Amino acid sequence: MSSIFEGFLSTPEILDAFSERNFLDAMLRFEASLARAQAGVGLIPEAAAQSIIGTCKVELFDVAKIVRESGRAGSIAIPLVKSLKETVGLFNKDAAGYVHFGSTSQDVIDTALALVTRNAVNLIEADIRKAVAALLVLARRHAADPVLARTLMQPASVTSFGFKCAGWAAPLARSLLRLRAAGDNALAVQLGGAVGTLAQMKGKGPQVTAHMAADLKLKASAFPWHTQRDEWVALGCELGLLVGSLGKIAKDISLMGQYEVGELAEPAEPGRGGSSAMPHKRNPVACMVALAAAARAPQRVAALLATMPQEHERALGNWQAELAEWPGLLMSAHGSVRAMAHALPGLQVDTKRMRANLDTLRAELPQDAADEWFNPELAGLAAGQAHAQADAVQALVSQTDDNKRTKVTP
Structure with missing residues (x-):
């Protein structure tokens, strides 16, 4: 496979x-x-x-x-x-x-696919929880640490790194909630x-x-549900959304980890992210995995949607095409979330470099503009929002605790 x-x-x-x-x-x-x-x-x-x-x-x-x-x-x-x-x-x-x-043949294949998919979704949910937990720790730890925000790939104003981490965590928590509901409906x-x-x-x-x-x-x-694939494909769509959210986090981290920026780095460990030709490099491998998944998952999801117009009571070709796409989507989803769940707890945050990047830009601007837009004290305004958003995300995750799982009636 x-x-x-x-x-x-x-x-x-x-x-x-x-x-x-x-x-x-x-x-x-x-x-x-x-x-x-x-x-x-x-x-x-x-x-x-x-x-x-x-x-x-x-x-x-x-x-x-x-x-x-x-x-x-x-x-x-x-x-x-x-x-x-x-x-x-x-x-x-x-x-x-x-x-x-x-x-019939489809009965045994679809049910077997539901069984292995359930196990895969359980693994994915567990790693989402780990990734969210790591992001919430970062959000609270760095709630008041200033960092340069960027819009349209250009310097914007000051935010806090903790607020940024809480923003990364929120869509993962929402994905966890939606995956749980979609799985309850689809895994039949x-x-x-x-x-x-x-x-x-x-x-x-x-x-x-x-x-x-x-x-x-x-x-x-x-x-x-031989040819009524809506709930099944809905689960696939939720997996695609999850992969996209993980890709967004990976994109930001990889940009902030560029040598010229130097604000973040993935954990350093033997055999991880090295270069045989350039020993000074530390390649963001987890980000690479998540970004590769984000590049592939949309095509998988599109293929699932494209196979939905199935003939009468049993499909000729479209069901078979759907089956072929499903493992790849789950491979991308778990590869992405596992990579980020392993990297985020050890993410290296250089708050001094964040402050230095702000100060460098501030020094190049007229005094009035610098005071208004690039004062590091503005991060304090975001600190309260960072804590509040972290609390809200934690409440979302709590809704998916096993003892609170929503039961879907047939």
């Missing part, structure tokens, strides 16, 4: 989440849950369900072979289900006919059968869906 050129822009956890083995394991969790739920409502024999559940172990399958065969089959689900039926049949011939009963069991009606389940489809949702800890959607 990755290449040599993008692996270092993501994280090992996300790369593993979307590995072939892990995704097939999630698909097998769907099949086991389906059999368990169907036995629970009397659709299939309990003995058959137990045989299926006992066989849904990824180590029993040739993952590479299944992936190879998916190209010819047009879906990873087809060779997996075929192999699962064959393997179940080795132990219980009668149970093989109940494998994947009443469901997909179960509709061939055309969404679950015709083979004899009216017990909603019960099966509810059992599976409880088992897999996903939302029990009231309707199949």
Whole structure:
């Protein structure tokens, strides 16, 4: 799911989440849950369900072979289900006919994608919290420290560095709130059968869906979402907004870290940000990762939006195109937030250089203009706002505590 050129822009956890083995394991969790739920409502024999559940172990399958065969089959689900039926049949011939009963390829793939995406979103949320916490520490610590504000890439007036940090934190806190809501809506069991009606389940489809949702800890959607992708794509859009907000922080830090400016620097540690040709350089690697993600995520989000006009009850091409974009978006999102979450706590702030840059500009201006616009004491006016905004951001983050999580009804 990755290449040599993008692996270092993501994280090992996300790369593993979307590995072939892990995704097939999630698909097998769907099949086991389906059999368990169907036995629970009397659709299939309990003995058959137990045989299926006992066989849904990824180590029993040739993952590479299944992936190879998916190209010819047009879906990873087809060779997996075929192999699962064959393997179940080795132990219980009668149970093989109940494998994947009443469901369709998209059901297992979409639900597996929801499972691995949930894990990815949890990782992203945890790192957002770390990044916000680090920014709030900086906001309070430097609430009254003056720094030159810039507008249109030119010197503007005086603000405080703490106020700037609180401004960086606010959109991350809002993203955390929106991601939580979008995830509650989007991370759902997909179960509709061939055309969404679950015709083979004899009216017990909603019960099966509810059992599976409880088992897999996903939302029990009231309707199949085979070609109704709004809530799913909305989650992707929120990830794109998050990446853009992280890119904005990275852009500011990288500009303030230029040698000629010298106000900020990423943490220094062995093997981080060095140059083989120029030993004096300290490359802002975290900013690089976040900016690379911000350059790539918009195309991923646009592709998700472009795939929404899907044909009738099951799509030909657009759903498949959507699937191909999703891992890359999550890789960019977690790579970006992890990079900033690691860099921000150790961000090196040179308040003397900030003051010197102000004084240099102030000395070049007429006295009246310097007193009005570039007096470092103006930072004191921003200090109160910095503390107030930091408190407001902290209150936003508190709304997403696990014990306050909003439950979304189907």
